[in-house]
Amino acid sequence: MHWQFSNDMPIYTQLIEQIKVAIVSGVFLPGERLPSVRDLAVDAGVNPNTMQRAMAELERDKLVFSQRTSGRYVTEDHMVIHALKADLARIHVARCVEALERLGYTREDILDVLTNSLKGE
Amino acid sequence: MAILECKNLFKKYGAVEALSDVTLSIDSGRIIGLLGPNGSGKTTLIKLANGLLMPSSGEILIDGKAPGRESHAIVSYLPERTAIPIWMNAKQLMDYYEDFYADFNRSAAEEMLEHLGIRPNQKIRQMSKGTREKVQLIMVMSRQAKLYFLDEPIGGVDPATRDYILSTIISNYNPEASVIISTHLISDVEKVLDDVLFINNGRLMLQTSVDQIREEKGMSVDELFREVFKC
Numbered sequence: 001m002h003w004q005f006s007n008d009m010p011i012y013t014q015l016i017e018q019i020k021v022a023i024v025s026g027v028f029l030p031g032e033r034l035p036s037v038r039d040l041a042v043d044a045g046v047n048p049n050t051m052q053r054a055m056a057e058l059e060r061d062k063l064v065f066s067q068r069t070s071g072r073y074v075t076e077d078h079m080v081i082h083a084l085k086a087d088l089a090r091i092h093v094a095r096c097v098e099a100l101e102r103l104g105y106t107r108e109d110i111l112d113v114l115t116n117s118l119k120g121e
Numbered sequence: 122m123a124i125l126e127c128k129n130l131f132k133k134y135g136a137v138e139a140l141s142d143v144t145l146s147i148d149s150g151r152i153i154g155l156l157g158p159n160g161s162g163k164t165t166l167i168k169l170a171n172g173l174l175m176p177s178s179g180e181i182l183i184d185g186k187a188p189g190r191e192s193h194a195i196v197s198y199l200p201e202r203t204a205i206p207i208w209m210n211a212k213q214l215m216d217y218y219e220d221f222y223a224d225f226n227r228s229a230a231e232e233m234l235e236h237l238g239i240r241p242n243q244k245i246r247q248m249s250k251g252t253r254e255k256v257q258l259i260m261v262m263s264r265q266a267k268l269y270f271l272d273e274p275i276g277g278v279d280p281a282t283r284d285y286i287l288s289t290i291i292s293n294y295n296p297e298a299s300v301i302i303s304t305h306l307i308s309d310v311e312k313v314l315d316d317v318l319f320i321n322n323g324r325l326m327l328q329t330s331v332d333q334i335r336e337e338k339g340m341s342v343d344e345l346f347r348e349v350f351k352c
Contacts, residue, residue: 007341010332011312042292045284046312047152049296050332 001027003044011046015054023063023074024085031076034064122185124149124268124299125170130179132165132323139165141323143179147316149267150296154310154331154342155303157320158350163303164201166320167270171198183268194223197266201273203253205245211256212241218260230263233289251282258286262293269300275309287313308343317342319349 001022005014022028034040037055041048055072058064062080066072075081100110125147132140140162147153155163168174169181172188183192205214211234218225234241237255245253258274271290275283283306290300291313304310311331319327326349334342 005312007344008335008339010335012332038292038294042288044312045287045291047315048291048294049150049152049315050312 001043003046012050012053012057015044015046015051016057019054019058020063020084020088023081024088028074030074030078030081032074033070034072034074036071123147123182124184125301126180126182126185127166128180128182130166130169130181131177132162132169132174133177138323140169143320143323143325145318145325145328147299147301149299151315152290152294152300152302152313154307154314154317155301155320156305156307156317156342156346158305161320162323163320164272165323167198167272167301167303170270171196195267197222197261197264197269199258199261199269199271199274201276203250203257205253205257205260207245207253210242210244211239214245214256214260215241218263222264224265225260226263226265229293230259233259233263251278254278255282255285255289258289262289265295265298267298269298271300271302273304274302275304275306283309307346308341311342314342319346321350 001018003015003018005011019028028034035043037051038048040055041051044051055064059066059072062077063075063084064072065075097107097110100113105113123146125145127143127145130140130143131138143162143166155166157163165174169176170183170188170192172192181188183196186192188196206217209217215225215227215230218230219227231241234256237252237259239248239252239256245256248256254274254277258271261269261271274286274290278286287310290302294300302310302314314331316328316330317334318325331342334340334345338345340348
């Protein structure tokens with residue numbers, strides 16, 4: 001997996017975000033067993049405690065679950081993954097709208113810009 | 122109990138105060154960055170913890186005891202300069218570590234050396250500077266210590282070697298142990314750290330967690346360091 005970190009946010013929140021994207025986009029499939037915290041930490045080049053913290057939070061959000069002896073798995077609940085996908089979409093749209101408003105576009109303009117852009121003009 | 126504790130620690134070299142009234146406490150299970158500009162007292166603190174220097178006043182305790190035989194058995198130390206005997210080969214070096222340290226995990230060391238393509242009969246003398254540093258780090262990290270001191274482990278090596286060193290630290294990390302990494306190359310190690318200690322002119326300026334800095338200040342440790350230590 002390709003990990004990337006910015007300077008302005010805590011590492012664990014960035015890990016959470018990137019693992020969520022991996023779950024939604026199918027890098028980690030529903031019901032798939034996740035690598036160990038240590039292996040994930042090595043892969044991302046981050047502190048294992050930080051990775052553990054991210055996993056605990058994902059677990060609280062029911063996106064992953066632990067099986068006491070055999071490790072940690074991605075949720076099999078497609079509804080949960082679907083809701084997560086919608087959540088992420090809302091976040092991205094909000095960011096896009098914010099950026100366009102900073103450029104001076106009004107809400108109606110934004111709709112035009114988006115429609116045109118999707119039509120490929 | 123704290124694995125490392127300093128109480129009003131002072132170290133003077135003649136009239137020069139290398140460490141001045143340092144009081145701190147470090148718990149097990151953390152990776153800590155000891156950060157400060159050149160000459161701020163990082164190496165002095167590490168040498169005091171390893172019993173290579175004696176405090177001028179105040180106390181430094183490892184697992185509740187002053188540095189000595191008992192602490193050497195639980196502390197694994199990577200000095201600033203490569204200090205492995207260069208006339209040895211890799212196998213002899215492992216024999217040496219095995220003799221000295223009851224907690225040396227030989228199979229872990231062998232596996233890491235093999236991964237680097239280093240043969241047991243290869244002499245340290247024939248290795249490049251970067252390879253020697255990797256070999257020494259492998260020896261240090263192959264011990265099942267309670268406390269690790271890594272003094273500038275990534276200074277003077279290329280970025281690929283730097284990545285190798287950091288991932289070796291992460292993959293050998295034991296949640297019961299603490300690792301103290303001194304460096305001024307902050308952006309490279311930041312993601313690996315739980316906590317940071319900022320020291321300047323021998324004084325402890327800040328002890329906090331990386332996430333707290335990012336959460337509260339909205340900036341990386343590297344950016345905060347540049348702000349605090351602006352010349």
